[in-house]
Amino acid sequence: MTDSLTAATDVDLVVQPGDGALIxxxxxxxxxxxxxxxxxxxxxxxxxxDDIANRxxxxxxxxxxxxxxxxxxxxxxxxxxxxxxxxxxxxCGRHDTVxxxxxxxxxxxxxxxxxxxxxxxxxxxxxYGAPAGIGQRELGHNINFFMNVPVDARGSLRFxxxxxxxxxYVEITATRDVLALVSNCPQLNNPCNGWNPTPVQxxxxxx
Amino acid sequence: MQQERxxxxxxxxxxxxxxxxxxxxxxxxxxxxxxxxxxTPLRAGRHVTLTSLGAGANASVLLFGPDRLDRLNVxxxxxxQLSACIRPPMVLMSDRGLALASVVASTLDWHDCLxxxxxEPLLVTELAKHGLGEHDLHGSVNFFSRxxxxxxxxxxxxxxxxxxSEGDSVTLRTELDLLLVLSxxxxxxxxxxxxxxxxxxxxxxxxxxDAEDASVLxxxxxxxxxxxSRRSVA
Ligand SMILES: [Zn+2]
Numbered sequence: 001m002t003d004s005l006t007a008a009t010d011v012d013l014v015v016q017p018g019d020g021a022l023i024x025x026x027x028x029x030x031x032x033x034x035x036x037x038x039x040x041x042x043x044x045x046x047x048x049x050d051d052i053a054n055r056x057x058x059x060x061x062x063x064x065x066x067x068x069x070x071x072x073x074x075x076x077x078x079x080x081x082x083x084x085x086x087x088x089x090x091x092c093g094r095h096d097t098v099x100x101x102x103x104x105x106x107x108x109x110x111x112x113x114x115x116x117x118x119x120x121x122x123x124x125x126x127x128y129g130a131p132a133g134i135g136q137r138e139l140g141h142n143i144n145f146f147m148n149v150p151v152d153a154r155g156s157l158r159f160x161x162x163x164x165x166x167x168x169y170v171e172i173t174a175t176r177d178v179l180a181l182v183s184n185c186p187q188l189n190n191p192c193n194g195w196n197p198t199p200v201q202x203x204x205x206x207x
Numbered sequence: 208m209q210q211e212r213x214x215x216x217x218x219x220x221x222x223x224x225x226x227x228x229x230x231x232x233x234x235x236x237x238x239x240x241x242x243x244x245x246x247t248p249l250r251a252g253r254h255v256t257l258t259s260l261g262a263g264a265n266a267s268v269l270l271f272g273p274d275r276l277d278r279l280n281v282x283x284x285x286x287x288q289l290s291a292c293i294r295p296p297m298v299l300m301s302d303r304g305l306a307l308a309s310v311v312a313s314t315l316d317w318h319d320c321l322x323x324x325x326x327e328p329l330l331v332t333e334l335a336k337h338g339l340g341e342h343d344l345h346g347s348v349n350f351f352s353r354x355x356x357x358x359x360x361x362x363x364x365x366x367x368x369x370x371x372s373e374g375d376s377v378t379l380r381t382e383l384d385l386l387l388v389l390s391x392x393x394x395x396x397x398x399x400x401x402x403x404x405x406x407x408x409x410x411x412x413x414x415x416x417d418a419e420d421a422s423v424l425x426x427x428x429x430x431x432x433x434x435x436s437r438r439s440v441a
Contacts, residue, residue, distance in 0.1 A: 099285075
C-alpha cells in the first residue's frame with residue numbers, strides 16, 4: 001500500500017490519551033488515524049462543517065450498511081442520511097460504533113464512584129467541541145476506532161481485547177466539508193485500550 | 208380516543224371552591240394508530256405498558272429526563288448491561304448516568320435498539336411541541352421489533368419478520384419524570400408497503416420498589432443507575 005499521506009500532510013498531530021482535537025476536513029480531504037502503539041480506542045464524531053445539526057448518526061449508519069461494524073467502504077451517514085465521509089482505508093479490520101463514549105457519569109455507573117473524576121471522552125468532546133458550538137445537545141453516538149465490541153446472535157455484547165496493533169490505521173475521506181471531533185480515550189477500567197492508553201497520530205491531507 | 212379516568216377529590220372535606228381540589232389520576236389508556244406519532248410527559252413511579260394492537264407493530268421510543276436535556280443513551284445502556292437489545296429487567300440509562308426507566312415485563316425477549324428510526328415529519332413535529340428538535344434526536348428503542356446479528360465478521364444484521372404479534376406487551380417503570388416520544392411508523396428495515404399496527408399505551412401507578420426488585424438485583428450497574436436517579440431528586 002502506498003503511503004502518500006505521510007509525504008505531505010496538512011495535519012500531523014500526536015494526541016495523548018485524555019486529550020483530543022477538532023479538525024476541519026475539507027471535501028475530498030483524507031484523515032488518517034494511526035494507532036501508534038496498538039489497542040487504543042479513538043472516540044470520534046463527525047459533523048457537517050456548515051451545519052452541525054447534520055451530524056454523524058451511528059444507528060442510521062449501521063442500518064443502512066446492514067452491519068454492526070465499520071470498515072473499508074463504510075459510509076458514515078448523518079441523521080439526514082447524508083454521507084459525511086467514507087472509510088477508504090483500514091489496516092485494523094473493524095471498528096465499533098455501538099459502544100458509545102466513556103463519560104464521568106457512565107464510569108461511575110460501570111466501575112463505581114471512585115472512577116468519577118478520571119479523564120473521560122465526553123469531557124474531551126465538550127472541551128474541544130465548544131468553539132464550534134458543539135455542546136451537550138450536539139453529542140450524538142460516536143465511532144470507536146480500533147475498539148472491538150462483538151455483538152452475537154443471542155443479543156449479547158461485550159468489550160473484548162482489541163484486534164488492532166502498533167502502526168495500524170484507519171483513513172476516512174470526507175464527502176463534504178466536515179468537522180472531526182476526536183477524543184483519544186483515557187479509559188483505564190476495561191480492555192478497550194489494552195489497560196494502558198497510548199498516543200495516536202492524526203494525519204490529514206487535503207489535496 | 209383518550210380515556211381520562213381522573214377524579215376531582217376535595218382536599219379537606221366539604222364542597223368548597225374549585226381551588227381546593229386536586230386531581231388524582233388513576234391512570235389512562237390511549238391508542239396510538241399505526242403510522243402516527245405521540246408524546247406525553249410521565250411522572251416518576253408509573254407503569255407504562257405498550258401493547259401491540261396487531262401483528263408487526265413497531266413503537267420507536269425516545270426518552271428525555273426531567274430537564275429535557277438529559278436523554279436516553281442506548282450505547283451506555285447496552286454496555287453497562289452487556290446486551291445488544293432491550294429486555295427485562297434492564298434499566299434504560301441517560302447520558303447523565305441516571306436510570307430513566309426500568310423494563311419490568313415483556314412478552315418478547317428482544318426489542319431492537321441498533322437500527323434507529325424513520326425520521327418522519329410527524330415525529331419531528333412531536334418533538335417541536337416540547338421545544339426539541341434535530342439536536343435532541345438519539346438512539347431509539349424499537350419496541351416489538353427484532354434485528355438479529357448474524358455473529359459473522361462484519362456483524363450482519365437481519366430484520367426479523369413476524370417478531371411481534373397482536374397482544375404482545377412491554378411494561379416500563381418510570382424512575383424519573385420523563386417525556387416519552389413515540390412513533391408507530393414501520394421499522395425502518397420493514398419492507399416497503401408495510402402497514403404497521405397501532406399500539407396501546409396504558410399508564411398506571413407502579414407498586415413500591417423494594418430491594419428485591421428484579422432491576423435492582425440485575426447487575427451492580429443497574430442498581431447504581433437507579434441509585435443515581437434517587438440522588439438526582441434527593
Ligand atoms: Zn473513552
